Amino acid sequence: MNYRVSLVIRRISMLDLTFLLNRESGEPLYTQLYQYIKTNILNGKLSAGSRLPSIRSLSSHLCISRNTVDMAYQQLLAEGYVQSKPRSGLYIMDLKLESLPSSQTVSKKRLEYRLQDKPAIRYDFRYGDVDAEHFPLATWRKLSNQSLLQNPIKLFSYGDPLGEQGLRLEIANYLHSSRGVNCSPDQIIIGAGIQYLLGVLSGLIGDVIHDIAMEDPGYDGVRAIFEHKGLNVHSIPLEADGLHIQKLYESNTRIVYVTPSHQFPYGMVMPLAKRMQLLKWASDQDGIIIEDDYDSEFRYVGKPIPSLQSLDTQQRTVYLGTFSKSLLPSLRIAYMVLPRPMLELHSKRDYRLYDQTVSHFHQHTLELFMSNGHWEAHIRKMRKVYRQKQSTLISMIQKLMGAQVTIIGEDAGLHILLRVHNGMDEHELIATAKMEGAQVYPVSPFWMHSDQVEPSMVQIGFGGLSIEDIIEGVHSLYRAWFE
Numbered sequence: 001m002n003y004r005v006s007l008v009i010r011r012i013s014m015l016d017l018t019f020l021l022n023r024e025s026g027e028p029l030y031t032q033l034y035q036y037i038k039t040n041i042l043n044g045k046l047s048a049g050s051r052l053p054s055i056r057s058l059s060s061h062l063c064i065s066r067n068t069v070d071m072a073y074q075q076l077l078a079e080g081y082v083q084s085k086p087r088s089g090l091y092i093m094d095l096k097l098e099s100l101p102s103s104q105t106v107s108k109k110r111l112e113y114r115l116q117d118k119p120a121i122r123y124d125f126r127y128g129d130v131d132a133e134h135f136p137l138a139t140w141r142k143l144s145n146q147s148l149l150q151n152p153i154k155l156f157s158y159g160d161p162l163g164e165q166g167l168r169l170e171i172a173n174y175l176h177s178s179r180g181v182n183c184s185p186d187q188i189i190i191g192a193g194i195q196y197l198l199g200v201l202s203g204l205i206g207d208v209i210h211d212i213a214m215e216d217p218g219y220d221g222v223r224a225i226f227e228h229k230g231l232n233v234h235s236i237p238l239e240a241d242g243l244h245i246q247k248l249y250e251s252n253t254r255i256v257y258v259t260p261s262h263q264f265p266y267g268m269v270m271p272l273a274k275r276m277q278l279l280k281w282a283s284d285q286d287g288i289i290i291e292d293d294y295d296s297e298f299r300y301v302g303k304p305i306p307s308l309q310s311l312d313t314q315q316r317t318v319y320l321g322t323f324s325k326s327l328l329p330s331l332r333i334a335y336m337v338l339p340r341p342m343l344e345l346h347s348k349r350d351y352r353l354y355d356q357t358v359s360h361f362h363q364h365t366l367e368l369f370m371s372n373g374h375w376e377a378h379i380r381k382m383r384k385v386y387r388q389k390q391s392t393l394i395s396m397i398q399k400l401m402g403a404q405v406t407i408i409g410e411d412a413g414l415h416i417l418l419r420v421h422n423g424m425d426e427h428e429l430i431a432t433a434k435m436e437g438a439q440v441y442p443v444s445p446f447w448m449h450s451d452q453v454e455p456s457m458v459q460i461g462f463g464g465l466s467i468e469d470i471i472e473g474v475h476s477l478y479r480a481w482f483e
Helices: 003-012 015-022 029-042 055-062 066-078 103-115 137-150 165-179 194-205 220-228 245-250 272-284 340-348 360-371 374-404 426-435 467-482
Strands: 082-085 089-092 188-191 211-216 232-239 255-258 288-292 317-322 334-337 405-408 415-420 457-461
Touching (some): 029 066, 066 082, 066 089, 165 188, 165 317, 165 360, 165 374, 194 317, 245 272, 255 272, 360 374, 426 457, 426 467
Parallel strands (some): 288 317
Antiparallel strands (some): 082 089, 188 334, 405 415, 415 457
16 A cells, blocks of 8 residues: 555544444444545545545445445545546545635625625515415415325326316406406416416517517516517507507507506506507507406406407407416416417417426316315405505505605506605615615616606505505605605
8 A cells, every 4th residue: 555545544544433423323324434535625634636545445444344435435426526547546636626715705705795784674565575474375275185186196297288278267267257358268378477478479479570569668577578589679658548559550560568457567557448449450450469467356446447358359469367466476377368360370380399387286276276266255355455555555655755756556456656756866765765674676677768767766566565564664765765
């Protein structure tokens, strides 16, 4: 045995006592040996280029089996701590550890970062958060267990590419009764979120249509999808009652994405007269309307206006909806209703070869939730919950801030916009709110052109906050902006 190998063995022999102490610990001996050698490689006690002892010599020295040493060596080899040289042995790799910051340095940087002037956020007015306290967890758990028991083998399959037939039937029935949508289950495609479904839709239209119009401001996540799919996005300004129809004509596009039931982010509801004008545009241009009805369940003033799809007699409207705002965002269940001509195109393009992106298990649980009447009961309850939260938010803002702010989009949905008249821009409004422990959000990303952004406006969501937190949060915003 040469001097270097002997030296390595002497270093590793420190493990003798460790093995004696830990044989009853329950941790495998090969894991202990692997961890010890790995630690000494990382701390430099076993230097790069050193050859590890042979399996036979080390097992004999430590009085353990050869299999134990071999398993430890194989783990070191798999993770790249050592390399094997044919007919020579295992050698410690040069890991270039000197180029990496030490753990003390990293810890120090993290500590410095934590110690920076970064106040804790107590009131997060994030749009997209939902009320978790009122989610029917016991019912959902019961139906989940029922799903597992009814047909466990089927639940482990990929399922129908369009979505499970039973759930699509429940969605079709619900949409007809609540939004007047006319469709059969075979027109519905289920997918993991609106953005995924819009990606599929972009693929359908991309070969024949290269330009698409959308509201400006509008949902930036949708705009990104269209741009990533190679579509030229044309921004169409808004009027007080929604999309500017004349500007839409002037854009010479044949497809438009709109949020008529609750314009995002301004919140206005497109009136019936303008909806009919938009349908006429689709007829005149041989066009397509993409109607995103993302939170139509929550309207607080007046009666719901029929969906565009329900008014469309020429099958030119694609209807989109989601369970993210009304149930749980984490379920990632959304749906798209295709007009029949586009459904035929979907079939010809072999989109049925796409695997379904939503868990079969969650689809079946949601089907049971809807078929047993829990869904409509949940929606009724959540309308009351969100109406109370929205009313509390509006009344507290009006009470504390009065004419110093303008509230926008308070008739529906789970967010409002707040125009603040104190001379601060968007960045300053957000930063000063953070100093008081409240998080509000920018609206500038919703505009396609930065020079058109309203400078002193923020977005305030209220779905995920309790009544008490809304009250305290508005007090924090008042202190941040007006004291």
